[in-house]
Amino acid sequence: MLQEFPMYAYIPAKDLARARQFYETKLGLKPKEEVNGGVVYEFSRGTACFLYPTPNAGTSKASQAFWSVDDVDRLIEALKAKGVVFEDYDLPGEKSKAGAISAGGAKAAWFKDSEGNIMALIQQL
Template sequence: MLQACPMYAYIPAKDIARARRFYEDVLGLRPKEETNGGVVYEFGGGTAAFLYPTPNAGTSQASQAFWSVPDVDAQMQALKSRGLRFETYEDMPGERSPQGAVTAGGAKAAWFKDSEGNIMALIETVSKG
């Protein structure tokens, strides 16, 4: 039943204005609408995320959400040029690309933290061969 329904991400923010500057100025997102004290951003494939105020932002030690992208390294390079710093997890197994993405288990991935301390990721599907 739920498998056929769209799923949306929640992105917690301690400071909505600061978070909006990050998502809109650094990542280049455009808001679809402001609602319930937060902001909705739409993405490909009919997906979306709701940036909302909460004092609990940045408390998860795991990724909050990821973007499925066709070329992680190209996205990393573009985002680095906008001032984004990517996380380096030294204990992460896999091969590292020149940009710093990790390839393992059929995916190439890179992680960064937003202005609120939430861990976000870029994921590219790659062949295991």
């Protein structure tokens, strides 16, 4: 039933201005609109996320959202050049030169945003 509808990610921010600076400067996102005290960013294939203020940002120990990408290593290098710091998790699998881990049919890398949320880049292999 619910698979008939689009699904969107919520990204919590303790400091919305700081979070916008991170997402718009370091990740290069362009806001679609400001609504209900937050900001909407659109992505490929009709997907989007809503960055919103809350004191609960950064409290999850799991990934908040992920981008399905075609070349994780290339994006790691590009984002590192903009100051994004990637996490170094001790996980099973083969680690690429750029730091991505390949296991279970996917190649993945994780970073934290300015609010402490864990975000991921996932490439299907």
